[in-house]
């Protein structure tokens with residue numbers, strides 16, 4: 001299936017046929033900004049931070065030892081993971097589609113590549129993506145190390161801290177540029193876990209109005225997971241790739257990103273008929289209809 005450039009055109013072009021940013025894109029941007037601010041606030045206000053260089057670990061504004069800070073870190077970490085687990089079990093992989101910071105940056109990279117028509121655009125795109133990767137790496141750095149290491153640290157400490165920061169920025173940037181959403185499609189270990197967990201949730205994509213479908217194929221092309229959005233309710237299963245085992249349904253693999261709905265709404269923008277695809281709460285018949293062994297493998 002043609003992905004990459006074709007997918008970009010469908011999502012960014014047709015999906016925006018009504019002029020403004022699609023509502024899913026707006027939600028995604030709002031979540032990404034809120035999430036980034038929240039994570040940045042933790043070390044910035046001493047709510048939770050480690051200092052593997054100077055030993056000034058902090059929790060809720062209190063300076064503590066490494067073990068005590070780690071203990072306080074463990075509880076919210078476990079609670080957040082439990083919440084993620086429950087959300088994925090009952091709602092599906094919305095976290096992959098709307099919350100995951102890697103997914104957000106990969107989408108930004110995709111959008112910048114699509115927008116780059118000239119050499120100048122490409123340079124701006126590279127600078128924007130590098131800036132974003134640097135910002136997120138800087139926030140991660142602040143969580144583990146005190147920036148004063150660059151002012152007061154020994155030559156060795158400065159070299160180690162600089163290498164850590166540089167390694168984060170470059171690996172993040174090249175991964176986003178080279179692998180992008182392919183990581184979510186084939187290699188994300190959390191994604192495999194969520195897919196196995198949420199194989200029959202009550203939320204997802206529904207081919208609600210097949211009679212208004214023009215069979216344009218935009219939804220198939222737009223899907224970053226290489227799925228068949230019109231065949232969500234069982235019956236079509238993807239051959240395993242990357243870390244994903246064989247036999248997972250479209251429904252399990254779907255990250256609930258809404259790109260197919262966005263593309264479908266774009267292609268049907270001038271039609272008086274109801275949009276064929278929708279995302280949200282599913283009626284009983286539209287849910288994943290069963291176990292992989294009951295379905296034929298998708299060719």
Ligand code: SF4
Pocket residue numbers: 205222223224225226227228229253254255256257258259260261
């Ligand atoms: S089927 Fe639709 S919502 Fe699911 S991953 Fe593909 S584009 Fe996203």
Ligand code: SF4
Pocket residue numbers: 212213214215216217218219220230263264265267268276277
């Ligand atoms: S569901 Fe929508 S996007 Fe997909 S083929 Fe039909 S009209 Fe095109």
